[in-house]
Amino acid sequence: MADQWLVGVDVGGTTIKIAFISDSGEIHHKWEIPTDKRDQGNHIPSQIALAINEKLREIGETKNKLSAIGIGAPGPVNDADGSVEIAVNLGWSNFPLKERLVLETSLPVTVDNDANVAAIGEMWKGAGEGAKDLLLVTLGTGVGGGVIANGEIVHGVNGAGGELGHITTVPEGGFPCNCGKTGCLETMASATGVVRLAMKALESRDEPSLLRDIYGEEKKLTSKQIFEAAQENDRLALEVVQELAFHLGLALANSANVLNPQKIVIGGGVSKAGDTLLNPVRDEFQRFAFPRVSAGAEVMMARMGNDAGILGAAWLAKTQMKTIIQYI
Numbered sequence: 001m002a003d004q005w006l007v008g009v010d011v012g013g014t015t016i017k018i019a020f021i022s023d024s025g026e027i028h029h030k031w032e033i034p035t036d037k038r039d040q041g042n043h044i045p046s047q048i049a050l051a052i053n054e055k056l057r058e059i060g061e062t063k064n065k066l067s068a069i070g071i072g073a074p075g076p077v078n079d080a081d082g083s084v085e086i087a088v089n090l091g092w093s094n095f096p097l098k099e100r101l102v103l104e105t106s107l108p109v110t111v112d113n114d115a116n117v118a119a120i121g122e123m124w125k126g127a128g129e130g131a132k133d134l135l136l137v138t139l140g141t142g143v144g145g146g147v148i149a150n151g152e153i154v155h156g157v158n159g160a161g162g163e164l165g166h167i168t169t170v171p172e173g174g175f176p177c178n179c180g181k182t183g184c185l186e187t188m189a190s191a192t193g194v195v196r197l198a199m200k201a202l203e204s205r206d207e208p209s210l211l212r213d214i215y216g217e218e219k220k221l222t223s224k225q226i227f228e229a230a231q232e233n234d235r236l237a238l239e240v241v242q243e244l245a246f247h248l249g250l251a252l253a254n255s256a257n258v259l260n261p262q263k264i265v266i267g268g269g270v271s272k273a274g275d276t277l278l279n280p281v282r283d284e285f286q287r288f289a290f291p292r293v294s295a296g297a298e299v300m301m302a303r304m305g306n307d308a309g310i311l312g313a314a315w316l317a318k319t320q321m322k323t324i325i326q327y328i
């Protein structure tokens with residue numbers, strides 16, 4: 001129904017973002033609530049249902065205005081039943097998210113992993129601009145990834161498709177990763193990874209640097225400070241960004257050689273660094289990608305920021321509705 005709204009939900013460890021979104025991707029109402037993590041996150045589905053009902057009441061609408069819910073969850077999702085296998089920061093383990101949310105709201109529900117959902121959001125309304133073949137890498141506390149091939153999320157056989165953060169870029173002697181391997185992209189390109197690269201550079205050299213001054217005063221560094229120092233042409237900070245760009249460019253080029261994507265989108269907190277990061281990543285990407293793949297791909301920063309999740313979730317809800325209608 002054209003005049004109905006889709007509900008896009010993005011569940012995070014701190015907040016849950018919810019929005020009512022039109023079929024064409026226009027956000028009508030957007031708000032967030034603090035995530036209720038009590039009892040291993042057991043209250044989250046009823047919390048979402050209640051928040052939706054309260055908002056409908058507040059704006060004088062009824063449930064009939066809503067067609068379907070799409071939801072992004074911070075963990076691997078079981079495609080068959082929409083349960084979340086594990087979401088450590090919510091306390092979920094084999095959590096029946098879809099089943100619970102259908103019960104609580106009486107609406108059709110689609111669940112997917114949050115990085116995949118963000119990739120869909122960028123494809124629909126952001127940097128992807130409708131590109132049907134797209135890679136998204138999100139740089140934050142960890143490094144997430146989403147792959148869209150021919151307009152569809154690549155899930156793989158057991159939900160681990162598109163895990164770009166765990167591509168090996170240091171084959172021997174790399175840092176241990178949370179996944180149990182060593183030398184993953186995540187150990188280099190996450191916020192923690194960038195800080196570790198900077199600390200290593202500070203320890204092995206004695207030249208003056210803004211980073212040395214900051215560390216001397218605050219006894220710690222953040223990835224934001226490292227990018228800011230690079231923007232001010234601090235040599236040590238620029239070398240750290242160059243090292244990060246090497247690993248990111250290598251991983252993206254090797255992934256792109258498989259997919260031959262139109263857009264490669266970099267999102268997440270670290271991505272706020274803008275051209276300071278984007279330019280060296282583009283150079284390294286070009287160096288490692290198959291020339292025809294490189295010629296077809298545009299490497300760019302994400303545009304939707306925090307809205308990518310709710311938009312991608314709404315798109316999933318919309319796609320689900322189309323499938324249901326086709327079967328009727």
Ligand SMILES: [Zn+2]
Binds near residue numbers: 177179184
């Ligand atoms: Zn890993």
